[in-house]
Amino acid sequence: MTVLRELLRRPRGAVPAAWLALVALAALVSRWWTPQDPFRADPYQQWQGPSVAHPFGTDAVGRDVLSYVLAASGTTVVVAVASAAVAVVVGVLLAALGSLARRWVREVTVVLVDVLVAFPTILVAMALAAVFGGSLGVVVVAVGVGYGVAIGRVGRGELRRVATSDYVLAGRAAGLGAWGSLRRHVLPNAAPVLVVQVSLAMATSVLAEAGLSFLGYGASAATPSWGRLLSDLQPFLAVHPWTVAWPGLAITLTVLSLNLLGDALRDAADPRLRTSGRRPAERTAP
Amino acid sequence: MTLDVTDLVVELDGRRLLDGVDLHVPDGGRVGLVGASGSGKSLTVLAVLGLLPEGAVARGSVRLDGRELLGLPERELARVRGRLVGTVFQDPRSALDPVQRVGRQIAEPLRLHRLAGRAEARRRAVEAAREVDLPDPGTLVDAYPHQLSGGQRQRVGIATALVTRPGLVLADEPTTALDVTTQASVLALFRRLVTDHGSSLVFVTHDLAVLAQVATDVVVLAHGRVVERATVPDLLRSPASAEARELVAAARATTWSAP
Numbered sequence: 001m002t003v004l005r006e007l008l009r010r011p012r013g014a015v016p017a018a019w020l021a022l023v024a025l026a027a028l029v030s031r032w033w034t035p036q037d038p039f040r041a042d043p044y045q046q047w048q049g050p051s052v053a054h055p056f057g058t059d060a061v062g063r064d065v066l067s068y069v070l071a072a073s074g075t076t077v078v079v080a081v082a083s084a085a086v087a088v089v090v091g092v093l094l095a096a097l098g099s100l101a102r103r104w105v106r107e108v109t110v111v112l113v114d115v116l117v118a119f120p121t122i123l124v125a126m127a128l129a130a131v132f133g134g135s136l137g138v139v140v141v142a143v144g145v146g147y148g149v150a151i152g153r154v155g156r157g158e159l160r161r162v163a164t165s166d167y168v169l170a171g172r173a174a175g176l177g178a179w180g181s182l183r184r185h186v187l188p189n190a191a192p193v194l195v196v197q198v199s200l201a202m203a204t205s206v207l208a209e210a211g212l213s214f215l216g217y218g219a220s221a222a223t224p225s226w227g228r229l230l231s232d233l234q235p236f237l238a239v240h241p242w243t244v245a246w247p248g249l250a251i252t253l254t255v256l257s258l259n260l261l262g263d264a265l266r267d268a269a270d271p272r273l274r275t276s277g278r279r280p281a282e283r284t285a286p
Numbered sequence: 287m288t289l290d291v292t293d294l295v296v297e298l299d300g301r302r303l304l305d306g307v308d309l310h311v312p313d314g315g316r317v318g319l320v321g322a323s324g325s326g327k328s329l330t331v332l333a334v335l336g337l338l339p340e341g342a343v344a345r346g347s348v349r350l351d352g353r354e355l356l357g358l359p360e361r362e363l364a365r366v367r368g369r370l371v372g373t374v375f376q377d378p379r380s381a382l383d384p385v386q387r388v389g390r391q392i393a394e395p396l397r398l399h400r401l402a403g404r405a406e407a408r409r410r411a412v413e414a415a416r417e418v419d420l421p422d423p424g425t426l427v428d429a430y431p432h433q434l435s436g437g438q439r440q441r442v443g444i445a446t447a448l449v450t451r452p453g454l455v456l457a458d459e460p461t462t463a464l465d466v467t468t469q470a471s472v473l474a475l476f477r478r479l480v481t482d483h484g485s486s487l488v489f490v491t492h493d494l495a496v497l498a499q500v501a502t503d504v505v506v507l508a509h510g511r512v513v514e515r516a517t518v519p520d521l522l523r524s525p526a527s528a529e530a531r532e533l534v535a536a537a538r539a540t541t542w543s544a545p
Contacts, residue, residue: 103341166380172337173375174446175368175398177360184394188385271385271430 006268013264016257023254026070027077034067038224047240057243059233069246072224076206076254079136079143083205084198086144091151091197098156100163100182113153121146125208129217139209139218147201155194162189192266199262203255210251226251287351287370287453287486288313289334294346296326296333296510303329303342305510309488311454316480316487318501318518320494320533326510327490328376331456334488335373336363350454368395372447372485374476376459378439382431388442389415389427395450414445418475437468444476451483458490473499494537498522506530 007013030038036054042062050057056065098109125142132138162168163186171185210227212218214234219225229247237244267273289311296304304326311317319327333344336355348355350370355363367373372395375381382391392414393407402410408427415423418441431439440460447455460476461469477500480487489500497504497518504521506514506529513527525531 166375166377167383169337170373170375170381170443170446171383171394172364173335173367173371173373174395175364175366176394177364180398185383185386189383269385272432 003265003268006274007264010264010268012260013268016261016264019253019257020261023073023250024077027074030067030070030074034064034070036064036067038063038067038071040064047236047243049240050242056246057240059229059243060236065229065243065246068224068229069226069250072226072229072247073250075136075219075223075225076209076250079139079209080202080205080258082140083143083147083208084202086140087147087151087201088194088198090145090148091155092194094149094152095155095159095194098152099159109152110156113149113156116145116149117153119146121204122208122211125212126215126217129212134212134217134220136209136219136223139205139212143201143205143208147197147204151194151197151201154197155190158190158193159186162186165189192269195265195269196262199258199265203258203262206251206255206258288349289454289486289488290347290349290352291330291334292347292349294330294333294344294348296329296338296342296344298339298342303510304333304344306346307507307510307512309505309512311486311488314484314486315503316489316501318497318504319488319490319507320492320497320504321507321529322492322533324509325507325529327492327507328458329510330507331373331458331488331490334456335367335371336360337367365399368452369399369401369450370452371454371456372450372452374440374443374447374455374457374460377463378436378443379463381443382439384431386430387427388429388431388434391431392427392442392445392449395446399450401450410449411445414449415442417448417479418442418445419471420445436464437472440464440468440472441475444472444479448479448483448485452485454486454488455480456488456490459492460489461496462491462493469496476500492533494522494533506533 008017040063042058045058045062046060048054048058054064054066056069059065094109094113098106098113121143124146125139128138128142168181168185171181176184209218209225210230213225213227214231219228226247230251233244233247289309291307291309294304294307295302307326307330309317309319309330319330321327329338332338334348334355336358338344344356346356350366355366382388389408389411392411396402396407396410411427412423415427420426420438420441434442443460457476461473464472473496487500489497491497501518504516504518505512506527508529514521514525514530521530522534525534
């Protein structure tokens with residue numbers, strides 16, 4: 001709770017959190033309601049500029065862009081959350097095996113991670129899409145595993161650093177068992193670094209989904225997606241900039257917010273980085 | 287509580303780091319463990335706690351009030367640590383968890399060993415903070431370690447080690463990382479508390495001037511072996527081993543060079 005309060009009391013945390021909350025809300029509401037049917041083509045309403053009826057305008061077949069962007073936010077949220085969940089599971093598992101397990105398990109894990117890290121996420125996604133066909137599942141698996149490996153790599157060093165620290169030893173000397181020590185001292189101290197990685201994983205998955213859908217490897221035509229809309233509209237950028245801008249803006253703001261939120265979360269989680277807050281005892285002479 | 291370490295051998299990757307260490311602390315006794323760096327002082331402390339580095343193997347005997355600790359299952363050992371044996375570490379800058387409030391760290395041994403509920407643990411943490419002369423203990427327990435000075439942090443470390451009133455206190459160079467003036471006050475406090483509680487004490491140091499203030503007896507280690515054991519006054523007067531002579535000479539040199 002302290003972390004959440006710390007996060008929201010500074011604009012650097014509150015603004016991105018607000019935007020992401022808005023996206024999440026849009027994702028939820030658009031499952032049942034959008035201003036108009038996002039897929040309904042209206043040949044008499046092509047390329048309308050922003051108006052009261054169509055605040056974001058209409059596209060080449062007369063679909064309402066606002067409704068489509070709202071409906072597509074659900075895809076984005078599902079993909080981002082699912083990818084991040086996969087990434088966290090894979091990453092924490094690899095990090096723990098690479099830092100806390102027996103020596104030979106650690107060494108095998110480190111080599112495995114170093115090999116896996118060499119494969120670019122987007123390439124893996126394209127390879128998977130080539131074999132299994134484009135789907136959101138492909139995006140989730142590719143980004144989840146790809147970022148999971150990255151989290152495992154960064155997390156291993158962090159867990160190792162924390163696990164060998166004096167305060168963990170002091171905790172053991174106070175009577176903590178191995179698991180208690182992990183829960184009370186190791187994870188809370190390693191968490192800030194992991195949180196940043198998770199937010200980066202979400203940001204990457206939003207971009208990857210948009211990019212892969214743009215390339216035609218991601219969402220199928222029946223699934224609304226910001227990347228797909230961007231790719232549909234992109235040829236007309238010079239002619240109808242106001243219509244084309246929306247999906248791009250949504251992607252940019254969401255990715256930016258995720259990155260900023262990750263940084264703000266790290267700062268909020270670490271009492272040494274909190275720029276303001278209660279100071280129960282000022283530094284005094286010993 | 288009595289501590290009897292007999293013929294303690296610690297090996298790591300085929301190297302013998304401790305080679306037959308004997309250490310006996312009578313109930314309420316205060317024994318110094320001295321030696322140059324790498325002589326095995328800290329390792330002896332860790333071996334008593336059963337917290338040796340990964341891959342290290344200990345043989346011999348470590349008895350606490352006659353009960354053998356070596357080879358005890360991890361669960362049983364965890365019940366001994368923090369409850370019967372309190373430990374103060376060397377560097378207060380790194381021995382406190384940076385993301386936990388000070389009061390929670392002091393109360394940790396109480397909570398772990400179910401000696402107090404949440405409110406009771408907090409009350410006793412405040413009391414322990416007052417006992418180690420921390421200023422404004424009621425609010426200080428809500429501070430984070432980085433908001434405290436080095437001396438204050440070491441007082442927190444001492445409070446944590448003593449909060450359960452352990453029968454044996456292990457102190458691994460608790461004043462080495464502090465500046466000289468802080469050192470003196472922390473040392474005086476430490477001695478007073480250990481004496482007041484009637485705890486037995488093993489005090490690791492390489493500084494004989496510090497040793498003379500807290501311990502009555504001393505064991506000198508060199509290269510993992512005990513090279514001399516004596517009372518502190520005897521050692522200061524007539525060190526027998528080459529290593530002890532060196533330490534005494536070093537202590538004199540620093541005393542004389544003081545303005």
